[in-house]
Amino acid sequence: MTHDxxxxxxxxxxxxxxxxxxxxxxxHEKHLxxxxxxxxxxxxxxxxxxxxxxxxxxxxxxxxxxTDYRWMCGMFMKHEIAFRRxxxxxxxxTAAIRDAYYDNADAMGRYMRGLLISQITWPQHLGVQFLFAxxxxxxxxxxxxxxxxxxxxxxxxxxxxxxxxxxxxxxxDISQTSIDMTRQSMVRLGVTRPVDLIHADICAxxxxxxxFDAILISQVLELVESPxxxxxxxxxxLAPQGQIFVNCPVxxxxxxxxxxxxxxxxxVSLVEAAGLTVEFEAKxxxxxxxxxxxxxxxxxxxxxxxx
Amino acid sequence: MQQSEFRAFxxxxxxxxxxDLSTQIDALxxxxxxxEAGVVDSHAFIGLCLAIEDETGTPIEIAExxxxxxxxxxxxxxxxxxxxx
Numbered sequence: 001m002t003h004d005x006x007x008x009x010x011x012x013x014x015x016x017x018x019x020x021x022x023x024x025x026x027x028h029e030k031h032l033x034x035x036x037x038x039x040x041x042x043x044x045x046x047x048x049x050x051x052x053x054x055x056x057x058x059x060x061x062x063x064x065x066x067t068d069y070r071w072m073c074g075m076f077m078k079h080e081i082a083f084r085r086x087x088x089x090x091x092x093x094t095a096a097i098r099d100a101y102y103d104n105a106d107a108m109g110r111y112m113r114g115l116l117i118s119q120i121t122w123p124q125h126l127g128v129q130f131l132f133a134x135x136x137x138x139x140x141x142x143x144x145x146x147x148x149x150x151x152x153x154x155x156x157x158x159x160x161x162x163x164x165x166x167x168x169x170x171x172x173d174i175s176q177t178s179i180d181m182t183r184q185s186m187v188r189l190g191v192t193r194p195v196d197l198i199h200a201d202i203c204a205x206x207x208x209x210x211x212f213d214a215i216l217i218s219q220v221l222e223l224v225e226s227p228x229x230x231x232x233x234x235x236x237x238l239a240p241q242g243q244i245f246v247n248c249p250v251x252x253x254x255x256x257x258x259x260x261x262x263x264x265x266x267x268v269s270l271v272e273a274a275g276l277t278v279e280f281e282a283k284x285x286x287x288x289x290x291x292x293x294x295x296x297x298x299x300x301x302x303x304x305x306x307x
Numbered sequence: 308m309q310q311s312e313f314r315a316f317x318x319x320x321x322x323x324x325x326x327d328l329s330t331q332i333d334a335l336x337x338x339x340x341x342x343e344a345g346v347v348d349s350h351a352f353i354g355l356c357l358a359i360e361d362e363t364g365t366p367i368e369i370a371e372x373x374x375x376x377x378x379x380x381x382x383x384x385x386x387x388x389x390x391x392x
Contacts, residue, residue: 081353
């Protein structure tokens with residue numbers, strides 16, 4: 001069964017994936033129709049690449065992925081409401097969160113599958129993908145080396161690796177479960193180039209001499225105990241003139257967050273304190289609602305290392 | 308708060324949040340799923356729940372509930388401790 005998403009620009013993979021999501025969660029149909037009817041042809045083409053990857057990764061288990069997505073959305077909503085009542089976090093115990101998610105293969109697996117589907121259903125995730133494709137990738141030099149913090153489902157890592165200019169591909173994560181999933185994803189997505197995947201804590205990373213032209217850190221700074229150490233360590237790993245793409249939720253919450261960023265200016269200050277120069281900034285909202293500013297957004301910035 | 312007042316409160320909130328959807332919002336039935344009607348996404352729904360809590364002074368205890376159980380005007384009224392008239 002297929003569903004008319006209201007745009008001729010949406011590609012075949014997008015139609016197929018959205019149809020499966022609506023089959024599993026019919027209440028989503030109008031929201032998806034409305035969002036996808038506003039896309040430009042360029043955005044629709046970028047989305048279709050993401051949709052193709054999601055279809056490959058979910059393989060014959062797409063309905064289970066949609067089930068996990070529904071589970072994740074319900075969990076997020078309950079945490080979000082509890083957070084907004086007091087605007088404070090109920091759980092900042094990193095050890096407990098690590099036990100509950102990062103070191104729990106079952107919970108982490110469901111969470112990762114849900115997050116994968118959200119890459120095409122949540123406007124803020126798609127908006128960040130658009131900025132990555134439009135604003136970050138064209139800036140990178142020929143033969144660029146790329147490192148992603150927390151590559152998870154591997155979709156963005158594969159996009160970077162598919163760029164003809166890419167020379168070297170790496171990823172690091174604090175969760176071995178996540179590393180294993182990324183490794184499987186690279187195979188499923190047909191990434192044939194070598195990918196160096198490292199199990200490491202970026203807050204405690206020691207300098208192994210690796211330098212990168214490009215680093216991506218997306219939705220991580222709200223999870224780590226010391227964002228300052230994380231950014232400082234990543235700044236060390238940037239090559240001279242290397243660039244970092246930072247995406248961080250502001251005034252938003254998920255069950256594994258231990259910190260709520262209150263403004264984009266705080267993230268800019270963090271990056272500048274590590275000696276990097278911010279060259280691009282954007283806010284990505286969850287929807288066009290006039291009240292969405294109060295309900296948080298994703299703050300994206302691109303910064304460069306001098307030299 | 309009566310059902311008609313509650314409905315008016317919900318529709319006003321939604322119309323302020325999404326003036327571009329005013330036609331669909333005005334046509335929303337009391338027992339109609341707001342997600343299915345396309346007048347809210349999860350962010351707008353969270354904002355609505357919190358606004359209702361502020362208005363009624365009663366927290367919506369959702370920890371054990373499936374959001375779909377109260378994603379209609381009637382459902383929200385029920386979990387807010389208000390009696391359907």
